[in-house]
Amino acid sequence: MRGFQLPARVEAAQSEFDAELAKRFDSLADALESGDVKMDAVAPALARLEDASRTHAADLGPGSPTSLDTFVALSRRMGSLTASVSEAVRVGLVG
Numbered sequence: 001m002r003g004f005q006l007p008a009r010v011e012a013a014q015s016e017f018d019a020e021l022a023k024r025f026d027s028l029a030d031a032l033e034s035g036d037v038k039m040d041a042v043a044p045a046l047a048r049l050e051d052a053s054r055t056h057a058a059d060l061g062p063g064s065p066t067s068l069d070t071f072v073a074l075s076r077r078m079g080s081l082t083a084s085v086s087e088a089v090r091v092g093l094v095g
Contacts, residue, residue, distance in 0.1 A: 013052035
């Protein structure tokens with residue numbers, strides 16, 4: 001996004017989270033074809049992203065505004081929606 005630069009630590013964690021989301025969607029497509037749902041690492045990647053964001057905010061010091069709160073909330077929502085889709089696929093395949 002123009003004018004928005006993530007701190008390096010947060011950017012690395014976001015890249016990892018994005019990669020895990022992509023793997024999850026690939027896995028869901030495979031599951032729909034094969035009927036086998038596999039676990040993924042989206043939740044741990046999200047936890048690392050949240051941790052990187054908290055560390056960045058702590059480095060800025062108390063009372064410093066951070067624009068990462070909305071960014072992390074969006075990532076949380078993407079993780080939650082991905083988990084919901086994964087569960088729907090799992091239930092559809094098992095049920």
